[in-house]
Amino acid sequence: MSFLPEPYQHPYKIDPKYKKSVVYFSSEFAIDQALKIYSGGLGFLAGSHMRSAYDLKQNLIGIGILWSYGYYAQARGEDRGMAVQKRRKIYHFLQDTGIKYSIKIHGADVWVKVMYLPADTFGSAPMFLLTTDIEENDYMSRTISHKLYDSDFLTRIAQYILLGVGGATLLEHLGVDPDVWHLNEAHALSAAFHVYDKTRSLEEVKKRFVFTTHTPVEAGNEKSSFDLLYKFTFFGNIPRDEAYQLSGVHGDEFSHSLAALRMSHKSNAVSKLHGEVARGMWQHAEGICEIDHVTNAQNKKYWVDEKLEAARLAGDLKALAARKRELKVRLFKEVADQTGRLMDPDVLTIVWARRFAGYKRADLITRDIEQFEALLRNADRPVQVIWAGKPFPKDFGAIDVFNKIFHITQKYASATILVGYELALSKLLKDGSDIWLNNPIVTREASGTSGMTAAMNGSVNVSTYDGWVCEFAKDGENSFIIPEASPTLSDDARDEHDRLGFYQLMETKVLPAYYSGGDDWWKIVHNSMNDVVPFFDSGRMADEYYTKVYK
Numbered sequence: 001m002s003f004l005p006e007p008y009q010h011p012y013k014i015d016p017k018y019k020k021s022v023v024y025f026s027s028e029f030a031i032d033q034a035l036k037i038y039s040g041g042l043g044f045l046a047g048s049h050m051r052s053a054y055d056l057k058q059n060l061i062g063i064g065i066l067w068s069y070g071y072y073a074q075a076r077g078e079d080r081g082m083a084v085q086k087r088r089k090i091y092h093f094l095q096d097t098g099i100k101y102s103i104k105i106h107g108a109d110v111w112v113k114v115m116y117l118p119a120d121t122f123g124s125a126p127m128f129l130l131t132t133d134i135e136e137n138d139y140m141s142r143t144i145s146h147k148l149y150d151s152d153f154l155t156r157i158a159q160y161i162l163l164g165v166g167g168a169t170l171l172e173h174l175g176v177d178p179d180v181w182h183l184n185e186a187h188a189l190s191a192a193f194h195v196y197d198k199t200r201s202l203e204e205v206k207k208r209f210v211f212t213t214h215t216p217v218e219a220g221n222e223k224s225s226f227d228l229l230y231k232f233t234f235f236g237n238i239p240r241d242e243a244y245q246l247s248g249v250h251g252d253e254f255s256h257s258l259a260a261l262r263m264s265h266k267s268n269a270v271s272k273l274h275g276e277v278a279r280g281m282w283q284h285a286e287g288i289c290e291i292d293h294v295t296n297a298q299n300k301k302y303w304v305d306e307k308l309e310a311a312r313l314a315g316d317l318k319a320l321a322a323r324k325r326e327l328k329v330r331l332f333k334e335v336a337d338q339t340g341r342l343m344d345p346d347v348l349t350i351v352w353a354r355r356f357a358g359y360k361r362a363d364l365i366t367r368d369i370e371q372f373e374a375l376l377r378n379a380d381r382p383v384q385v386i387w388a389g390k391p392f393p394k395d396f397g398a399i400d401v402f403n404k405i406f407h408i409t410q411k412y413a414s415a416t417i418l419v420g421y422e423l424a425l426s427k428l429l430k431d432g433s434d435i436w437l438n439n440p441i442v443t444r445e446a447s448g449t450s451g452m453t454a455a456m457n458g459s460v461n462v463s464t465y466d467g468w469v470c471e472f473a474k475d476g477e478n479s480f481i482i483p484e485a486s487p488t489l490s491d492d493a494r495d496e497h498d499r500l501g502f503y504q505l506m507e508t509k510v511l512p513a514y515y516s517g518g519d520d521w522w523k524i525v526h527n528s529m530n531d532v533v534p535f536f537d538s539g540r541m542a543d544e545y546y547t548k549v550y551k
Contacts, residue, residue, distance in 0.1 A: 003059060003176055008097075008126055010059070011119050018058035018546050021178040024049065024125070025167055025188035027159070028071075028148055029064050032122045033423040036070035036089055037129070039148055040355040040390065042214060044423075045270075045449055046184055048299035050124035052542035055301060058125065061178075063167040063188075065159065066094070066115050066129035071148045074390050074419045081403040082419065084393045086147070093121055094129065099173055100136070103165050104233040105158050110144065111136040112166045114173075123302075130166045151394040157224065157232050160256075164190030165236065180550045183211045183264070186222065186256035190234050192263040193243065197236040202246065202263070206289070210549050211264040213257055213291075216277045216446045221257040229254055248287060261288035266549050269293040270447040273470050277443055292548055295468055296447040297541035300533055303453040305431055312458075312529045317522040324434075324458050324525075331432025334425070335386065339416045347414070348514045349384045351433035351459070353421060356391035356398040359444040363401050364499050365437070366408050371503055376414050381511040385409075387417040388429060430454040434514065438463040439498060442484055455479075455532040458525050462505060464498060472536065478527040480505050 002009040003021035028043035029035075031050055038047065046062070053060040069086045077083035099114040113134045117127035132144040143150075144158045168191040171177065181191060196205045215221050226249050229235065235243035247259045261267055261282060267289050269275035275293030282288055305327065311319035328345040335343055343349070356362055365385075366372045375383050387405050391398030402417065409415040418425065430436070436454035438445075438461060445467040452468065455461060461479040463469045475481040482501040485494045513520045534540055 003178060004061065004126065005174055005176070008116060008174070010057075010126060012054075012057045014059045015057040018056060018060070020059060020180060020546065020550055021176070022058070022060040022180040022182055022550060023167070023171065023178045024053075024060060024062045024182045024184060025163060025191060026062065026064055026184040027163060027187040029062060029127065030423055031117075031124050031127070034093070035091060035117070035122070036422065037064060037067045037148065039071040039392075041449055042185060044298065044426075045296050047124070048297065048302065048449075048538040049184075049542055049545075050127065051122075051299040051302055052538040053125040054119055054123050055299075056539060056542055058542060058546070060125045062125050062127045063163070063170065064127065064129050065145050065148075065163055066091075066131040066133075067148045068131070068133045068146045071390065072393050074421065076419055081406055082391075082399055091115075093117075097128075099170065100134075101169055101173060103161065103169055104236070105141070105144070105161050106232045108141070110141045110158075110162075112162065112169070114170055128167075128170055130162055130170070132162060149392065151392075153224075154232075157229065157234065160187050161190045161232065161234055164188040164192070165194045167191055168194040179208070180210060181208045182545070182550075183209065183260055185212065185214055186260040189256055189260050189263075190236075192260070193235045193238060193246070196246065196263075197238050205263050206265040209260075209264040211260040211267040211289075212270065212294075213260075213267060213278055214270055214446050215257065216269075216274050216281070216443060218281050221255060224254045224256065226252050226254040248285070258282070258285055258288070261285065261291070264289045266551070267291045268549050270296045271468050271471065273443070273467065274446040277446075294541060294544045294548060295471055295536075296449050296452075297536045297538040298449050298453045298456075300456055300537040300539075303427065303430070304456045308431075308458050308529070312526060315526065317519050317526060320458060320525060321522055327431040327457070328434075331428045334428055335416060335418065338418050338420075341413055341416050343384050343414065344382075347382045347384050348434050348511065349386065349432065350435040350437050350462075351386045351388070351429045351454075352437040352439075353386070353388040353426065353429045354438075354448070354450050356389045356402055357395070358397060358401075359441045361439050361441065361495065361498075362387060362389065363405055363408075364439050364495060365502055366405065367495070367499055369408070371499075372408075373412075375503070375506065376412055378511075381515045382414065383506070383511075385415040386429065386433070388419070388421040388425060390421050426450070426453075430457045430459055433459040435459065435510065436461050436463075437502075438469065439482065439502065440464060440466055441494070442466045452532055452536040455528045455536075458529060460524055460528050462502065462510065468536065472531060474527070474531070476509060476524075478524065478531045480510055
């Protein structure tokens with residue numbers, strides 16, 4: 001039976017395997033193109049989880065924030081480089097619950113309004129979305145829920161309190177205390193302190209909370225000033241010394257992930273390799289919970305093209321090739337619309353598309369321009385390359401890389417970069433690519449998920465050996481793996497090694513297979529599609545959270 005009161009109960013009979021009540025806190029959810037409350041991989045993962053919770057009839061709900069302006073609208077400026085646009089969103093499909101309440105942020109009362117996304121709207125778990133952008137608040141308070149990952153750090157602290165304390169307060173208004181409080185990253189950590197404030201028992205907090213970490217580098221885990229958080233009422237009414245002891249801080253540095261590990265009874269990394277990295281990273285931390293792993297996955301039901309899937313199930317390589325060509329034509333209409341390029345559906349097409357971040361090395365294959373140009377201009381075995389992705393709007397280094405790629409590709413008809421990387425464009429790119437290029441610095445990608453949905457749609461992964469790929473790849477059979485660089489190499493030497501490894505793969509394996517004229521390529525495509533399911537379908541992942549983490 002659903003643990004929610006009327007009228008918010010799940011529209012399905014809860015499967016007894018998943019009767020334990022769970023609330024899933026996340027700062028972003030990519031549930032549908034129409035609901036722009038996500039930025040990238042974390043949201044894609046959370047959206048797939050919510051869809052699989054619905055498919056499996058789990059007793060789970062999601063709590064997030066209704067971002068008035070979303071992340072940002074990615075567009076082109078007058079010089080055709082990247083531009084950031086802010087547009088207020090309006091969602092007529094969300095329901096006003098009529099629930100309003102105030103929470104303390106920086107010692108002041110801030111009003112929170114709750115909107116509801118019914119489960120049947122997009123086929124997801126029931127979703128509650130919080131906003132402060134209402135008339136009861138002053139301008140500063142209204143801006144808390146304006147922009148996902150606001151560049152102002154003080155605003156982000158307020159957002160964390162909104163998600164955590166605001167979400168916990170919503171549960172009190174609904175009259176429910178779920179069995180499991182799942183923190184997808186540490187953004188909602190203030191909820192744990194809120195529960196401690198009510199119970200004054202760390203054991204009671206630990207009994208409820210589990211934590212998913214997505215960050216494989218200690219320096220990448222967010223830190224804040226403890227005193228600043230205390231002034232912001234992050235810890236509620238907990239006395240300063242008590243909050244300090246609970247947090248496990250040294251000096252004034254508060255680690256959000258460390259506190260989450262200390263206040264949960266179970267934590268998980270998001271791939272097998274990431275689990276090993278995370279356990280090593282936190283091995284000297286005191287008082288933390290067990291760190292297991294649940295490898296990320298994506299919702300096949302949402303992502304897969306039905307005709308490609310039918311060809312896969314039938315083992316019909318000709319039908320697979322024919323449908324893939326149709327999907328490439330569809331993608332290339334978008335390319336022509338955005339860039340004025342008419343690409344060829346009979347040419348091998350590489351796509352690099354995900355969040356722009358330094359360690360993901362979007363520009364790696366362009367760093368030797370002569371080598372890159374030779375790849376594009378090979379008359380016998382030509383190649384087309386498409387990039388897409390959103391940098392953080394204040395990550396000027398990542399924006400520079402985006403614009404650098406734009407300028408490099410200006411003189412080529414067969415290479416370009418697209419804007420507007422959201423769910424819809426992501427789907428087009430996965431459907432229409434032959435190669436899904438993934439070249440992060442090894443051990444820096446906790447999981448990565450874009451290659452999973454690419455594989456589901458007949459795109460072959462060319463990747464460094466990192467994240468989820470380590471659990472999937474059979475080099476030369478279902479993917480192509482760039483040989484791993486020695487960890488003793490300098491950063492520049494490592495990047496050169498990986499770039500040369502990519503070009504050697506293309507020359508010796510990928511291009512010969514694609515242009516062989518036989519079934520060589522389509523056998524690899526078929527293997528990839530077969531091997532990515534069911535393990536990398538989020539049904540397996542959502543089930544594992546119940547069996548491995550929610551216990």
